[in-house]
Structure formats: structure tokens, C-alpha cells
Amino acid sequence: MKVSVIGTGYVGLVTATCFAFLGHDVACLDINEKRIDLLNSGKVPIYEPYLEELLEICKKNNKFPKFSTNAQEVISQGEFVFIAVGTPPLPNGEPNLSYLQSAALSIGKYMQDGAIVVNKSTVPVGSGNWVAMLVENGVKERVSTSSSNTIPKVKFSVASNPEFLREGSAISDSLYPDRIVLGCDNQEDTLRLKSLYNELTEQVFTAPEFCPRPAGYKKVELITTDITSAEMIKYSANSFLALKISFANQIANICDYVGADVNEVMRGIGADSRIGAKFLNAGIGWGGSCFGKDVEALISIARDYGYEPEILKSARDVNYKQRDLVIKRLQEKLKILKGKKIGLLGLAFKPNTDDMRDAPSIDIANALIKSGAQVRACDPIAIEHCQHENPDLALEYYQEPYSMADGLDALVLVTEWQEYTNLDMQKILDLMVGDLFVDGRNQYSPAKLSELGFTYVGMGRNAD
Ligand code: NAD
Numbered sequence: 001m002k003v004s005v006i007g008t009g010y011v012g013l014v015t016a017t018c019f020a021f022l023g024h025d026v027a028c029l030d031i032n033e034k035r036i037d038l039l040n041s042g043k044v045p046i047y048e049p050y051l052e053e054l055l056e057i058c059k060k061n062n063k064f065p066k067f068s069t070n071a072q073e074v075i076s077q078g079e080f081v082f083i084a085v086g087t088p089p090l091p092n093g094e095p096n097l098s099y100l101q102s103a104a105l106s107i108g109k110y111m112q113d114g115a116i117v118v119n120k121s122t123v124p125v126g127s128g129n130w131v132a133m134l135v136e137n138g139v140k141e142r143v144s145t146s147s148s149n150t151i152p153k154v155k156f157s158v159a160s161n162p163e164f165l166r167e168g169s170a171i172s173d174s175l176y177p178d179r180i181v182l183g184c185d186n187q188e189d190t191l192r193l194k195s196l197y198n199e200l201t202e203q204v205f206t207a208p209e210f211c212p213r214p215a216g217y218k219k220v221e222l223i224t225t226d227i228t229s230a231e232m233i234k235y236s237a238n239s240f241l242a243l244k245i246s247f248a249n250q251i252a253n254i255c256d257y258v259g260a261d262v263n264e265v266m267r268g269i270g271a272d273s274r275i276g277a278k279f280l281n282a283g284i285g286w287g288g289s290c291f292g293k294d295v296e297a298l299i300s301i302a303r304d305y306g307y308e309p310e311i312l313k314s315a316r317d318v319n320y321k322q323r324d325l326v327i328k329r330l331q332e333k334l335k336i337l338k339g340k341k342i343g344l345l346g347l348a349f350k351p352n353t354d355d356m357r358d359a360p361s362i363d364i365a366n367a368l369i370k371s372g373a374q375v376r377a378c379d380p381i382a383i384e385h386c387q388h389e390n391p392d393l394a395l396e397y398y399q400e401p402y403s404m405a406d407g408l409d410a411l412v413l414v415t416e417w418q419e420y421t422n423l424d425m426q427k428i429l430d431l432m433v434g435d436l437f438v439d440g441r442n443q444y445s446p447a448k449l450s451e452l453g454f455t456y457v458g459m460g461r462n463a464d
């Protein structure tokens with residue numbers, strides 16, 4: 001089938017590549033020329049494991065997506081036009097919908113008759129109607145270019161197909177999703193979208209060697225619903241995951257008072273299948289482009305109706321306080337931060353990505369620098385992004401942890417990259433002048449590190 005994708009960021013590029021891998025004809029549009037040039041030269045502009053390899057397969061299969069900045073060329077080819085542009089937060093917490101607006105207008109101008117406009121961007125509830133209105137306006141703009149001076153009749157419909165991939169495991173999440181949600185206003189659209197996703201839902205493709213099908217995985221659950229419910233599912237899913245993490249963090253803070261280990265507590269509650277073990281890792285909390293933005297947006301949506309969503313507000317507040325807690329722990333142990341050398345293990349908001357959006361590392365680094373500490377940081381992938389996005393941040397960057405550890409008073413684990421969760425800690429301690437290790441992701445054994453001679457501080461594991 002012919003698929004157009006607008007936006008080639010984390011979601012757009014992964015979606016486009018997966019559709020092409022499954023055999024569809026895919027064209028992608030972006031307003032970022034540099035990004036399109038890079039893609040056309042065979043390079044991938046984001047760090048996402050296996051994305052390059054999957055594109056390579058598409059090339060071999062003669063299904064390499066077309067990448068272009070020409071809206072007409074890309075949009076007009078699609079029976080399905082996917083919107084995957086960014087919806088970043090505005091200072092008041094509401095999402096910035098200007099990219100969505102401009103994409104919808106372009107679709108109206110150039111789409112083919114009968115196309116389905118599929119919204120994959122995370123958008124406020126009710127955006128389906130709003131996008132339809134904007135597409136309609138785009139269609140009207142065709143008058144100025146048409147010779148007959150009449151508004152052409154273009155049949156189209158809008159659907160919602162929220163995305164649930166995680167950065168760092170986006171290819172696996174897309175090829176083997178827990179579910180696919182289709183929000184449509186009519187049966188015909190549901191059927192057409194179902195058939196677009198058929199290879200995926202039935203799992204009738206050969207799994208790539210580098211990303212094998214998980215054992216026991218057979219078919220994808222397809223959830224068909226109305227557009228508003230689909231939009232609400234996306235916000236609720238992210239809010240619930242964010243809430244789970246904040247719950248674990250709140251329990252961690254109580255564990256610190258009573259002398260329990262939160263890792264043990266979460267193991268104990270996660271074993272209950274009604275609770276589930278995932279997303280209960282306590283630490284310095286969530287970051288990234290979506291949890292903060294989407295929780296904030298759902299708060300804002302509720303307030304539009306005069307409703308104060310107390311649980312969502314608490315989930316957000318608990319999360320951001322965890323970052324301050326790292327500074328508090330350092331103060332408690334080092335007393336004076338001025339002039340102290342502190343190293344941060346990890347910059348990206350989570351492992352296996354170069355994404356720095358709402359990364360806890362930046363808040364922690366800023367607070368430490370403000371307190372007069374000398375702050376170093378290392379990351380396997382995200383240094384370039386961090387420097388680019390924070391040119392004024394007075395961080396000293398290191399490529400690897402051992403050279404960074406030389407002369408440190410304290411070391412903080414911020415991102416649990418695999419490279420940082422099994423370090424030679426004896427070597428690290430020998431290089432440091434101090435002995436303080438703040439385990440912001442609760443990855444190390446407090447007993448083992450104490451035995452080596454570290455002063456170990458976890459998040460909710462400080463049963464001294
Ligand atoms: P991104 O910022 O990485 O990419 C967005 C891309 O859209 C950019 O390349 C930008 O240049 C392009 N763009 C903006 N306006 C355009 C226009 N008018 N025409 C063509 N291209 C345009 O964003 P992302 O992280 O991929 O997120 C996209 C959407 O998906 C957001 O709504 C986000 O909330 C949602 N989402 C993201 C993730 C994730 O893990 N990043 C997961 C699920 C859902």
C-alpha cells in the first residue's frame with residue numbers, strides 16, 4: 001500500500017522504516033533539509049538501535065523509503081498519510097500544535113482523493129476534529145491554484161493511531177507491539193487500517209536476525225475504538241507508566257526513613273500479577289520527551305473542564321523532586337559542594353538513546369554547578385547532543401568513566417547504560433580522591449560497594 005509519513009523524528013522514521021520493511025511503498029516528508037539530505041545519503045540522523053540495519057534491509061528489498069522536503073510529492077502519493085510531527089510542550093504546559101497545524105494544512109493542499117489522514121503524534125483529546133477542520137482549510141486553499149476557481153471535492157477522513165514505542169527499543173516495540181490502537185469514526189476506515197497493519201498483526205513477516213520475534217509472541221492485539229478514546233488511551237498509558245514510577249519513588253523515600261530497601265519492596269509487590277514488575281525502578285525519576293509533556297497536557301485538558309487531576313499533579317511533582325534529592329544526598333555526605341569534583345555517569349534521559357529532552361542529568365548538573373561544584377560527565381552516545389543543546393552548560397565532558405573518575409570526590413550514576421552498570425568499581429575507587437557513590441538508578445549492591453570502601457547512597461536503600 002502507499003504510505004506517506006510526515007515528520008522523520010523518532011516516531012516518523014521508525015514508523016516509515018517498519019512499514020517499508022513490511023513491504024509497503026513509503027514516502028517521508030520533513031521540513032528539516034539537513035535531516036532529509038542525511039537520510040538520502042544513507043545515514044540515520046538519530047541514535048536508535050537496529051534502525052540503520054532495518055533501512056539496509058529495505059534498500060536490499062527495493063523498498064527504501066523516499067525522503068523529501070517536497071510536500072506535494074510526498075503527500076500526494078499516500079493512500080494513508082501519517083502525521084508524526086513533534087508536539088513539544090509550551091511554557092504553560094500545553095502542547096505546541098503549530099507543527100501539527102502546518103502538516104494538516106499541507107495535507108489538505110496535496111492529498112489524493114479518498115486518503116485517510118492518520119494521526120500518530122500525541123495530541124490533545126479532540127484533535128481529530130481539529131485536524132479534519134485544518135485539512136478542510138487546506139483543501140480550500142487549492143482554489144487559488146485551480147483554473148475553475150471552484151473548491152475541488154476531496155473525500156478524506158481522519159483516524160487516530162497512537163504510538164507506544166520506547167526510544168532505545170523502538171524497532172522491537174514496533175515490530176512486536178503489545179497492542180495497536182485504531183481510533184476511527186467509521187467501519188470502512190477501520191477495515192482499511194486493519195489491512196494496512198495486516199502483516200504486523202498476523203506476524204506473517206520474516207523476523208530480522210538482529211531483532212528476533214520474542215519467544216511465544218504470536219499475534220498483536222488490535223484495539224479498535226473511536227477517535228476520542230484512542231487519543232485518551234495514549235495520554236492515559238503514558239500517565240499511568242509515569243505514575244507507576246512516581247509511586248516507586250515515593251515508596252523509596254519512605255524506605256529511606258524506615259530502613260527498608262526499595263528494590264526488595266518493588267520485587268515483592270511486582271510479583272503480584274495485578275501490579276506487575278515493570279516500571280517500578282525507583283531512582284532519579286523519569287525524563288524524556290513524553291512523560292513530562294503528556295502528564296502536563298492531560299492535567300491541562302482536565303483543567304479545561306474545571307477538573308483538578310490530583311493524582312497526575314502528584315505524579316509530576318514527586319518526579320521532579322527526585323532530581324533535587326540527588327543534590328540533597330551529596331550535600332548530606334560532602335557537606336560543602338563548592339570546589340568539589342563530581343562526576344555524572346550518563347547524560348541521556350535513558351540508556352540506548354541520544355535523546356536529551358527533559359534529561360535529569362541537565363537539572364542535576366545545573367544545580368551542582370550553581371552550588372560551586374566542578375562537574376564532569378560522560379555518556380557513550382549523547383555528549384554531542386548535550387553540547388549542541390546546552391552550549392552554555394559548564395560541564396567537562398569525558399568519553400569514558402575511568403578517566404572521568406580520576407580525582408573525583410563523588411560519582412553519581414544518572415543513566416544506567418550497560419557500560420556503567422558493571423564497572424570495575426575497585427579501579428574507580430582507586431582513581432577517586434573521595435569515596436562517595438550516589439546510585440541514582442539503584443543498580444549496584446550496597447553491601448558489595450560498602451565492602452570495597454565506598455560510601456554508598458542509593459535511592460530508597462539507605463538502611464545504614
Ligand atoms: P521529533 O521531534 O523527533 O520529530 C519530529 C519531526 O517532525 C522533526 O524531524 C521535524 O523537523 C518534523 N516536522 C515538524 N513539522 C513538520 C511539518 N510541517 N512537515 C514535515 N515535517 C515536520 O518528534 P518525535 O519524538 O518523533 O515525536 C513525534 C510525536 O510522536 C510527538 O507527538 C510525540 O509526543 C509522539 N511520540 C513520541 C515517542 C518517542 O519515543 N519519541 C513515542 C510515542 C509518541
Ligand code: UGA
Pocket residue numbers: 122163164165166167168238241245278279280281282283284285286287288289290291349350
Ligand atoms: C515512553 C513510554 O514507555 C512509551 O510507551 C511511549 O510511547 C513514549 O514514552 C512516548 O510517548 O514518547 P520513553 O520515554 O522512550 O517511552 O522511555 P521509557 O522507557 O518509558 O522511560 C522513560 C523514563 O522513565 C526514563 O527516564 C527512564 O529512566 C524512566 N524510568 C523508566 C524509571 O525511572 N523507572 C522505571 O521503572 C522505568
